[in-house]
Amino acid sequence: MKPTQIMIFTVALLFTSSCDFPEHYFTPDPNCNSNAIEDLGNEKQKELVAKLRNVAPKEYRYYFKTFKEEGNNTYMITNFRNDESCFDIKMLVDKWDRLAGMKRTNGKSYPKELYDLKWKIESIDGAEVVKYLSMHKIID
DSSP, rough: OHHHHHHHHHHHHHHHHHHHTTTTTTSOOOOOOOSOOOOOOOHHHHHHHHTTTTTGGGOOEEEEEEEEETTEEEEEEEEEEEESSSEEEEEEEEEETTHHHHHHTTTTTSSSSTTOOOOEEEEETEEEEEEEEOOOOOOO
């Protein structure tokens, strides 16, 4: 290799190693045949929460749909997706560290995939809900 090629290769390697790309940033999206937001009534939500009870967040990839206000709570309608299933669920948000700008614009001009999303199932007022915890910083 010529010295200029070595220098270009070294700079490229340093650049990519210093970037903090999320796990699935360069992999194709899992297939999903559902474009519409499913009926997210109480019974459907209970069924989906039960499906997630023994699942780790890393088993899915996540795609933003919209925000929804219900009483004093704000939910992020999120598409959970892996190779076996694809469904929309209401995720309670009460921590706005990385989502404030996205909420302000309802996701307009933001990436659709929510990388490295973390959530937990929590009992609130006698109902189990999926609660947003954190995610990778948003890459525009």
